[in-house]
Amino acid sequence: MPETKPVLMQGNEACAEGAISAGVRFYAGYPITPSTEVAEKMAVRLPDLGGVFIQMEDEIASMAAVIGASIGGMRALTATSGPGFSLKQENIGYAIMAEIPCVIVNVQRMGPSTGVPTAPSQGDVMQARWGTHGDHPVIVFSPASVYETYYLTIAAVNLSQKLRQPVILLLDEVVGHMREKVTIPKDSKLMVEKASDKVPADWKPYDDKGLAPLVPFGFGHYYHVTGLFHDQYGFPTGDPPQVERSLERIHEKLMKYRDEVILTNYIGHKEPRVVIITYGCTVRSARAVVKKAYWNNRMPVGLLSLQTLWPFPDKEVKEVARKADVIIVPEMNMGQIVGEVERHVKDEAEVVPLNRYDGEMISPDQISEMIGRWLA
Amino acid sequence: MASIDHLTKDFLRTKKLPHIWCPGCGNGIVTAALVRAIERADFDQRDVVIVSGIGCSSRAAGYLNFNTLHTTHGRALAFATGLKMARPELIIYVIMGDGDCSAIGGNHFIHSARRNIDLNAIVVNNHIYGMTGGQHSPLTPGGKKATTAPRGTLEREFKLLELARGAGATFGARGNAAQPRQLEQLIARAANHKGFSVVEALSPCPIAYGRRNKLGGPVDMLKEMKENSISIERASRKEQSELEGKTITGVLFDEDVPEYASEYYKSIGKSIPVRDNG
Amino acid sequence: MGNRQEILLTGAGGQGLILASIVLAQAAVNDNKNVVQTQSYGPEARGGASMAGVIIDIDTIEYPKVVNPTILLCLNQASFTKYLPRIKKIGECVVIVDSTFVSGPFRDEYKVKSYPITRMAKEEIGKEVVANMLALGVLNASTNIIDREIFRESIFELAPKGSGELNQKAFDLGYSLYKHGSGQNKEETIQNSQ
Numbered sequence: 001m002p003e004t005k006p007v008l009m010q011g012n013e014a015c016a017e018g019a020i021s022a023g024v025r026f027y028a029g030y031p032i033t034p035s036t037e038v039a040e041k042m043a044v045r046l047p048d049l050g051g052v053f054i055q056m057e058d059e060i061a062s063m064a065a066v067i068g069a070s071i072g073g074m075r076a077l078t079a080t081s082g083p084g085f086s087l088k089q090e091n092i093g094y095a096i097m098a099e100i101p102c103v104i105v106n107v108q109r110m111g112p113s114t115g116v117p118t119a120p121s122q123g124d125v126m127q128a129r130w131g132t133h134g135d136h137p138v139i140v141f142s143p144a145s146v147y148e149t150y151y152l153t154i155a156a157v158n159l160s161q162k163l164r165q166p167v168i169l170l171l172d173e174v175v176g177h178m179r180e181k182v183t184i185p186k187d188s189k190l191m192v193e194k195a196s197d198k199v200p201a202d203w204k205p206y207d208d209k210g211l212a213p214l215v216p217f218g219f220g221h222y223y224h225v226t227g228l229f230h231d232q233y234g235f236p237t238g239d240p241p242q243v244e245r246s247l248e249r250i251h252e253k254l255m256k257y258r259d260e261v262i263l264t265n266y267i268g269h270k271e272p273r274v275v276i277i278t279y280g281c282t283v284r285s286a287r288a289v290v291k292k293a294y295w296n297n298r299m300p301v302g303l304l305s306l307q308t309l310w311p312f313p314d315k316e317v318k319e320v321a322r323k324a325d326v327i328i329v330p331e332m333n334m335g336q337i338v339g340e341v342e343r344h345v346k347d348e349a350e351v352v353p354l355n356r357y358d359g360e361m362i363s364p365d366q367i368s369e370m371i372g373r374w375l376a
Numbered sequence: 377m378a379s380i381d382h383l384t385k386d387f388l389r390t391k392k393l394p395h396i397w398c399p400g401c402g403n404g405i406v407t408a409a410l411v412r413a414i415e416r417a418d419f420d421q422r423d424v425v426i427v428s429g430i431g432c433s434s435r436a437a438g439y440l441n442f443n444t445l446h447t448t449h450g451r452a453l454a455f456a457t458g459l460k461m462a463r464p465e466l467i468i469y470v471i472m473g474d475g476d477c478s479a480i481g482g483n484h485f486i487h488s489a490r491r492n493i494d495l496n497a498i499v500v501n502n503h504i505y506g507m508t509g510g511q512h513s514p515l516t517p518g519g520k521k522a523t524t525a526p527r528g529t530l531e532r533e534f535k536l537l538e539l540a541r542g543a544g545a546t547f548g549a550r551g552n553a554a555q556p557r558q559l560e561q562l563i564a565r566a567a568n569h570k571g572f573s574v575v576e577a578l579s580p581c582p583i584a585y586g587r588r589n590k591l592g593g594p595v596d597m598l599k600e601m602k603e604n605s606i607s608i609e610r611a612s613r614k615e616q617s618e619l620e621g622k623t624i625t626g627v628l629f630d631e632d633v634p635e636y637a638s639e640y641y642k643s644i645g646k647s648i649p650v651r652d653n654g
Numbered sequence: 655m656g657n658r659q660e661i662l663l664t665g666a667g668g669q670g671l672i673l674a675s676i677v678l679a680q681a682a683v684n685d686n687k688n689v690v691q692t693q694s695y696g697p698e699a700r701g702g703a704s705m706a707g708v709i710i711d712i713d714t715i716e717y718p719k720v721v722n723p724t725i726l727l728c729l730n731q732a733s734f735t736k737y738l739p740r741i742k743k744i745g746e747c748v749v750i751v752d753s754t755f756v757s758g759p760f761r762d763e764y765k766v767k768s769y770p771i772t773r774m775a776k777e778e779i780g781k782e783v784v785a786n787m788l789a790l791g792v793l794n795a796s797t798n799i800i801d802r803e804i805f806r807e808s809i810f811e812l813a814p815k816g817s818g819e820l821n822q823k824a825f826d827l828g829y830s831l832y833k834h835g836s837g838q839n840k841e842e843t844i845q846n847s848q
Binding site for chain 2: 026058062066069071073074090220222225
């Protein structure tokens with residue numbers, strides 16, 4: 001018998017459980033639908049684990065507190081939704097610039113503004129990419145199921161620690177609120193090593209040569225942390241070559257670990273004529289279609305699902321574009337990732353958007369109908 | 377009392393000097409008072425953290441040889457709250473300017489006070505946004521001129537320490553750059569206080585504030601600052617009418633109330649580590 | 655696709671439908687089936703409309719929303735009026751309504767089964783709040799989608815502390831209501847149960 005028994009779990013709960021499995025012991029947040037269950041779960045679980053749960057006075061403070069805790073050596077996460085995600089942007093940029101690991105969960109709801117707080121949407125894809133100002137690197141994951149939420153949260157925490165880079169987990173209301181059967185490994189060795197004060201003699205907090213570990217405050221390494229452009233020791237600089245090098249370095253570190261950063265999955269025909277590219281809950285509708293069209297009927301159809309939205313999986317998209325005649329991009333917005341697909345596909349295939357923005361999921365029928373039009 | 381050499385060698389990042397502040401600015405005096413207060417308190421250097429926001433005075437963090445965290449505008453207290461909760465054994469000073477603390481950071485200021493979290497806020501109050509060139513702040517006195525109040529501001533100013541106390545802060549003191557020894561003592565007392573403490577440090581900005589309001593040069597401003605001040609001990613022996621126009625300095629309130637981080641750790645049954653200096 | 659059950663639990667906020675859907679989904683997990691539970695969210699915690707969907711299948715469940723209901727439970731009139739037209743395979747979908755609140759119209763082809771669910775909870779158990787578990791009893795007795803014992807254990811597992819047995823009692827009462835009180839329309843059911 002397996003030691004772990006399957007349980008019924010909500011997406012938002014799985015996010016909290018994944019964070020805990022990955023060693024997150026600090027949560028700061030502010031209540032907002034449809035992400036509140038993440039906070040509620042953390043409020044119950046963290047005190048028993050010797051961790052810290054704090055409800056802050058606003059979304060900005062929550063983001064700031066998470067960064068502060070991370071500098072103290074605690075793995076930290078916050079969760080929010082659209083309006084709160086907007087408020088957090090400045091401090092997300094700070095964490096990117098100062099290279100402080102943290103995870104930001106955005107359970108997307110229908111916007112703009114207050115929008116429809118309880119309706120699902122995938123409208124924050126571009127905000128996740130470009131929400132904070134300046135030319136910054138971002139990592140954004142988008143799960144399609146409760147279990148995927150669990151393991152992508154773990155991946156987000158670990159990657160964030162490893163690259164000293166904030167990772168954004170872009171859930172949608174469907175995945176955040178649905179309950180599914182999942183099997184969560186018990187006592188798993190999912191945690192990567194703890195923050196340590198042990199550093200090499202020549203340690204520099206922002207080493208030009210590559211990735212330096214973050215040494216938490218309080219261990220006698222008196223470096224400076226700032227959102228200003230800084231030298232290898234963290235001190236402000238406006239020197240053009242140093243500024244340029246510094247900006248390039250924070251971008252390069254993501255590409256150096258591309259295999260761990262960019263996660264996608266292709267299912268379907270080996271020589272597809274029509275490929276669906278999608279992410280988040282929309283993957284489920286697409287998979288239902290591909291199951292029928294390819295599994296049952298051997299139609300030349302495939303699905304490239306994107307677990308990573310940013311950095312954009314350019315190679316993977318180009319590869320399917322070389323085979324396919326048509327690429328359908330269903331999204332619960334007015335067309336966000338489709339532009340990026342077009343940018344990389346160029347003339348290799350026809351790119352067709354499929355958009356829905358009435359606060360409902362894209363149904364399998366909508367996708368089948370679209371495929372039918374091209375295969376007819 | 378430690379030698380000036382020891383203080384500069386250990387606690388200042390001398391390679392980062394000279395600082396960016398204008399001649400006649402009070403920020404250097406306040407920073408020096410802070411350094412002496414840390415020395416006086418005899419904390420382990422490894423335990424001391426300086427957090428600051430954005431503005432002239434917040435640049436002090438870069439010159440101090442501790443773990444230093446220069447954050448975003450107005451958010452220093454929120455960053456510090458996260459750090460304190462993660463590492464309650466650390467002694468955290470939070471340096472903010474008047475605009476940073478009471479305008480954009482006003483919400484974090486009152487909520488830090490309400491929680492009574494053990495952070496030592498030092499609000500360097502020069503009554504103006506200096507770094508951006510002299511715009512009025514919530515601590516610009518009514519009628520005073522600024523680039524964004526060319527005819528004198530019509531807004532009323534916050535009474536910062538009353539605001540802090542009303543919000544739940546348990547220690548409040550006021551000093552000024554003209555009386556640095558007193559300021560040093562106040563900062564030292566604030567750090568020994570368990571709970572949220574606020575030290576308002578009045579500081580001259582001759583360039584962006586004094587000039588525009590015809591307050592004279594740096595020396596005139598410091599002189600006036602000193603002459604207008606009266607310690608709370610002396611003030612208590614005076615009639616209300618005699619205190620007209622005076623600024624009261626010293627410890628204005630000091631209360632013993634449970635502190636948030638230690639209450640939290642107590643509630644989860646976890647002890648706060650103590651550094652063994654043996 | 656023959657195994658797939660798409661269940662809609664509908665009524666008013668406060669009738670415990672969301673909890674019922676979670677219990678049903680948990681029972682499906684305990685019975686080693688695949689399951690997805692979703693619910694509609696409104697800003698109000700009480701009153702208003704409430705709807706939860708549960709899909710149970712042996713196969714992996716992709717699209718998580720109920721499209722083609724195979725079981726529809728309506729605990730109030732508004733939900734009956736709203737959700738009955740969602741049925742695509744009329745006559746094949748099991749329709750269970752609470753006669754305490756739902757008065758029809760019951761067109762023959764829908765084969766609506768009506769039981770005094772809330773009234774029985776009040777009269778027999780003395781607690782209206784267990785009407786949701788009683789409804790699950792009727793539902794499972796009518797359809798047999800989950801092993802009865804596993805379902806009972808799941809109820810105990812999820813019930814608030816101290817109320818496990820009471821909720822199981824309500825579930826069992828659902829079974830006897832199904833056995834004795836089933837009817838094609840409201841009038842018949844009420845007479846039978848009186």
